[in-house]
Amino acid sequence: MGHTSLDKIKALQKNPANVRNLCILAHVDHGKTTLADSLVASNGIISSRLAGKLRYLDSREDEQIRGITMKSSAISLHYAAGEKDYLINLIDSPGHVDFSSEVSTAVRLCDGAIVIVDAVEGVCPQTQAVLRQAWLENIRPVLVINKIDRLIMELKLTSQEAYTHLQKILEQVNAVTGSLFTSKVLEDRAVKEERAEEDKEEGDIEPAECPGSEQVYDWSAGLEDSDDSQLYFSPDQGNVVFASAIDGWGFSIQQFAQIHSQRMGIRAEVLLKTLWGDFYLNAKAKKIMKGAHAKGKKPLFVQLVLDNIWSLYDAVVTRRDKEKIDKMMMSLGVKVMTRDLRHSDPKVLLSAICSQWLPVSQAVLFMVCDKLPSPLDMTSERIERLMSVGARRFHSLPLQTQELKTAFMQCSSDDTAPVIVFVSKMFMVDAKALPQNKQRPLTQEEMAQRRELARQRHTERLAAIQQTESEEGNAQSGSTTPATTPGGDNTIGSEGVSGQMQALSLKAKPEEEEGKETFVAFARVYSGVVRRGQKVFVMGPKYDPAQGLRMLPEGSTSVSACLPPVPHLACCTMDSLYLLMGRELEELEEVPSGNVLGIGGLEECVLKSATLSTSPALPPFIPLNFEATPIVRVAIEPKHPSEMPKLVRGMRLLNQADPCAEVLIQETGEHVLVTAGEVHLQRCLDDLRERFAKIEISASKPIIPFRETVIRPPKVDMVNEDLGKQQKVAVLHQVKESDTLHLDPSGLVTLTTPNRQATVGVRAIPLPEEVTLLLEGSADLIRTLEQAGQAQREGRTLDMSTWTLDALMGLKSRLEVLLQGRKWRNAMDRIWAFGPRRYGPNFLLNSVEGYQRPSVWHCLEREKGEKEGGEKGEASAIRDFDNSVVSGFQLATLSGPMCEEPLMGVCFSVERWDMNFPTQRTHLDSVTEEDSNSLGASVSESPGEAAGQQEASGKAGGAGETPSQAEGAVAGASQGRRRAEVGAGLVDCYGPFSGQLIAAVKEACRHAFQAKPQRLMAAMYTCEIMATAEVLGRVYGVLGKREGRVLQEEMKEGTEMFIIKAVLPVAESFGFADEIRKRTSGLASPQLVFSHWEVISSDPSWVPTTEEEYLHFGEKADSANQALKYMNAVRRRKGLYVEEKIVEHGEKQRTLSKNK
Secondary structure (H helix, E strand, O other), rough: OOOHHHHHHHHHHHHHHEEEEEEEOOOOOHHHHHHHHHHHHHHOOOOOOOOOOOOOOOOOOOHHHHHOOOOOOOEEEEEEOOOOEEEEEEEEOOOOHHHHHHHHHHHHHHHHHHHHEEOEEEEOOHHHHHHHHHHHHOOOOOOOOOOHHHHHHOOOHHHHHHHHHHHHHHHHHHHHHHHHHHHHHHHHHHHHHOOOOHHHHHHEEEEEOOHOOOOOOOOEEEEEEOOOOOOOOOHOOOOOOOOOOOOOEOHHHHHHHHHHHHEEEOOHHHHHHHOOOOEEEOOOOOEEOOHHHHOHHHHHHHHHHHHHHHHHHHHHHHHHHHHHHHHHHHHOOOOOHHHHOOOOOOOHOOOOOHHOOOOOHHHHHHHHHHHHHOOHHHOHHHHHHOOOOOOHHHHHOHHHHHHHHHHHHOOOOOOOOOEEEEEEEEHHHHEHHHHHHOOOOHHHHHHHHHHHHHHHHHHHHHHHHHHHHHHHHHHHHHHOOOOOOOHHHHHHHHHHHHHHHHHHHHHHHHHHHHHHHHHEEEEEEEEEOEEEEEEEEEEEOOHHHHHHHOOOOOOOOOOOOOOOOOOOEEEEEEEEEEEEEEOEEEEOOEEEOOOOOEOOOOOOOOOOOOHHHEOOOOOOOOOOOOOOOOOEEEEEOOHHHHHHHHHHHHHHHHHHHOOOOEEEEOOOOOOEEEEEOOOHHHHHHHHHHHHOOOEEEEEEEEOOOOOEEOOOOOOEEOOEEEEHHHHHHHHHOOOOOOOOOEEEEOOOOEEOOOOOOOEEEEEEOOOHHHHHHHHHHHHHHHHHHHHHHHHHOOOOOOOOOOHHHHHHHHHHHHHHOOOOOOOOOOOOHHHHEEOOOOOOOEEEOOOOOOOOOOOOOOOHHHHHHHHHHHOOOOOOOOOOHHHHHHHHHHHHHHOOOOOOOEEEEEEEEEEEEEEEHHHHHHHHHOOOHHHHHHHHHHHHHOOHHHHHHHHHOOOOHHHOOOOOHHHHHHHOOOHHHHHHHHHHHHHHHOOHHHHHHHHHHHHHHHHHHHHOEEEEEEEEEEEEEEHHHHHHHHHHHHHHOOOOOEEEEEEEEOOOOOEEEEEEHHHHHHHHHHHHHHHHHOEEEEEEEEEEEEOOOOOOOOOOOOOHHHHOOOOOOOOOHHHHHHHHHHHHHHHHOOOOOOOOOOOOOOOOOOOO
C-alpha cells in the first residue's frame, strides 16, 4: 500500500464506525515495536526492508541505544479491507515495568489492544500486568503469538512439539483472563446480594424470594449465568494471530482455511472450526475426523499449516536448497528480486518470500478491523466507570451529567453535541518539529521564481568579478577613474554587507527557537467536534458537577470570560490541533469524535492529565490506574548554585512531561525526584540535563524509604535459646528515667510537662499484620473519614454518597473482626485518630478512665442516623487540649526515634491524662463580665488565632458561672453554654501550655515505642528472573549477596528456561539488573516491581547478653547487622548522631623521628 495522504486521513476521521483506536501491549522485548514497524511499513511510511531494524516509533536516542521503548507514541494508519477503508490509530507502549505508567496513558485512549506474547518465554509478569490494565479499562484485547521462528531456529522443536507448546501458551493467557473474569463476576454477585439484603431489611422483598435466605452458598451460580463466549482467545474465533514480526510473516487460521478450501474442496467454514483442535484428515475417507491425539495422527494445524512453514525454514535457512526454494516460490506464486536470491544472509530471502506469502501487517490489521470495537461500540459499563470518580456512583450524579452518557454512546460529531475530550498525558516537542515552524515544500511557481532570482544573482556576481578585474588592470596600467570606481565599490560593498546582515538575522531566529520546547497534550475526543481556537472547560480532579451547575447561571453551556469562578473549574483555549504520526506532527483545523489527537496550548491549564468539555455538567474522569509505584528517590542540585532557578523550572517541566515522576521539596529544602525504578530514574536525569533544565546537575545516592515498628517481645534469643524473664525486663528497660519521665515494668511511659500541669501515660502496642495492611490499603477511605469528622467539628456538612458510607462501615467491621482479644476489647469505639498525616497505618487509642470522647467513627453514625431519618444521641463532650494530644501523636508517628522515618503498624494507647490548673482556673472562674470582654479582646489580638476570635466573642454571657455549672456543661449540657464556659480557659488553650502538651505527648509516644522491641521495616521488590540452567547458580549468588530471598523456582515446560521468583530489598536493588546481566553474560534479566513492606528480623540495637550469645558471636559481636547498617545509613544522611567506633585499637603514632 502506498503512502496515505493527509486529506484521506481527514476524510476517514469523519466516519467513527471505521475508526479503530488500539494500543500494543506486551512484556519487555516481546516484539511490540518490531510489529509496529511492519504495520507502519504497510502504509509506505518506511521501507518494508527496514521494518524491525529502524524501530520507527522509538524516536528518542536513549530508546534506540537501550533497545527498549520508554514512552508511548501514536501513529495513524490507513487499511483497505475490500471496499471498506479503515483508519487505525495505533499507539505503541513500553513493556518495561518502570514505564508502566505510559501503558496506562495509552490504554485509557483506546477501545482495543493487541497483546503480544513471545512464543518461547510465554506469559511473563508484565504480560499479566497489561492484561489486567486492559481489563480494568474495559477494552477488548486480541492476541499475537510472536517469535515463532525461535521455536524453529533456537529450540529446534518439530512442528508437532511446537503445536503442543503453542496450545500451552494459549492456555496460560486464557487462565489470566479467566481469573480476572471470575473475580469480577463474584464481585458483581456480592454487590447484588448486598442490595437484596438491604431491600429485604426495608421490607420490599419477601424473605423466601431473597437469595440471601439460601442455606447452601453456591459460588459457581454467578459464573454459570455469565456470558464468557467472547472472553477467551481462540484461533477459530479469529482473535489470535501467529507471527514472526522480525521475518515479516504472520497468519490467522482464516487465511489457511481460505487457501486449503479451494485445494481440498472442503468448505471454508468447516476448516475454520477444525484447523485448531484435536482433528485430523483421514486421507482414505477424505474426511476430517476427531481424536488425532488418541490415534497418534497429525493434527490438521500441524499438517496444513506448521509443516509448510517448517519446510520453508528448512529449505531457505538450514539447507539453502535452491531447487526446493524455486519449487516453493513457484507453488506459492511469489516473485523475489535477484539480489535477494543472491544475498549471503538467508534471512533476507526468507523475509522476501514470507512478506509476500503471509504478510504480517495484513493478518494483524484484518484481525483488528474485524474483532476490535469502533468508538461507536463503547459499552455503557465503561462510560459509567469513567464518570464515577472516587466514592461517587454514576446514579448519584446530577441528571444533566447522566444525560451526557448518550453523547458518549452516540459518539456524535454534530455541532450540537457537547465536546468531551480526555488528556492522558503531556509530552514535550521541540518547537522546530511543530508543523507551523517546518519548512513547507515549494510549489512549481515558487521554484521557478527562486531559479530566476538565482540566475540574476549569478550574472550580477560575474559582472562584478569582471568589473573588478578590469579595474585592477586599469590600476596596474596607471589610469584610474576616481569619480566612478569608489562609487561602484561602495554600492557593491553595501549590498554585500546588507546580504550578510540579512543572512545573520535569518540564522539568529532559528537559534532562538532551537531552545524552545512546547507541550502537546496526548488526547482523545469522545464526543463533539474539536476545533482550533475553541474554548473549553478544564475539570480538575476534585471538580463536583453538582456544585458547578449550582454556581453557574442556567443554560451557560458555552465557555465565556464573564462566568463566575467555580472551584476546580478553569477555562482554556485549544490553540492548535495535531495529527500524531510517530515522529512527525501534522496540523489539523478540526477533529471529529472517536479520534486520537495532539492539542497545543494547554500547558498552563493541564499538569499531567485532565478532562476537557464544553459542558460544566461533565465530571472529571477517574484517575489513571498506575501499576508501578514511585519508590526510588534522589535529591538533585545544580553543579553551580547560581543555576538553581533553571533547575526548579526544569523539574517543573519534567513533572508535567512524565506521568509517573514526582517532584518534591522536602522539609530540609532538598529538591527530590521520585521515580518508578532505576531505568526510569536514569531517563529522568538525562531529560533534566539535556532537555528541561539544560544545566549540569548532581544527584545524590538513592534515598531509600524505611518504616519503623514495634513487635511482640521475642521468646528466643539470637542463638534460638529460650529467654528468661530477666532478659525480657532488660530489653524493656531501654528508656532512661528522670524526674518527669517514669517507665512502668509493663511498658507504660508516664511523662509530665515541664510546668507540672499535665501528665500523660502512653503505651505502645504492635498492631496485627493484617490490620496494618488493611489500614495502608484504605488510606483514601480514612482520609474521607477525617474530612467528614473535621467538617462536623466545624459545623459543616460533608455530602457523602451511600457507597462511601457503606465502604467506611465495611472498613470498620473488617477492623473489628481483625482486632480480637482482651487487649482490643471495644477498641473500635476508642480510636482517637489515625496517623501520620491523619490517615496512616497507626492509630491512637483512648484508654483514659472517665473520658468518653466520640471516636473517629462518630460522624458515620450521625450520617447514618440522618439518612435513616432519626437522630443519634448528642455527642459526648471533647476535653480542652484534645487536639494537642492528637497533634503530638501525629508528630510522633511522622518521625520515629530510630532514624526519623514514619512509623507503621503501631497503636499508642493513652491510659492516663491528668490536668490541673490550680491558680489560673480559680482566677479565670472569678473573672467579671468586663474582664471577660477585655480578655476576649486580648485573645482576638493574638496573631493567627481566628478560631480564638470566634470563641472569645461568645464568652460574655457565661463568665459568671459557678464551677458546678461548669461541670454540668462538661457532663453534657447545651453546646453553646459549654463553649461559653470553655472561653474562660481560652488564653491557655492557645498559649504555651498547648505546645508543652504536644511535646509531652510526642516524647511519651517515642519513649513508649523505645520501651518495646523495635524493628526497621524495609521496602521490598518482587523480582522475577528468567534464566537457563547454566547460569542458575550465578543468579542465586547475586541474590544471596544482596539479601534476596528466593520464593519459588520452576521450569517452563517445553523450554530450558527456569523462572525464579524472589523478594529483594529496595535498598539492595541498585545496580542489581546490571550485575545479573554481567554475571550471566546477558542470559538473565530481572523485572523488579514494588511489592510490600517487610520487618527486618534483626534488632538494630542488639548486643550479646547471654553466655550462648557470647560464645557464638564473640565479645565484640561485630558480625554484620543488616538493620543497624540501614539505620546508620539513614541517620548519617539526615545528619543525626551515629554511634560507631572510628578507631578500634589506638596505638602511639610512629614518625620518622627517633622514639624516646
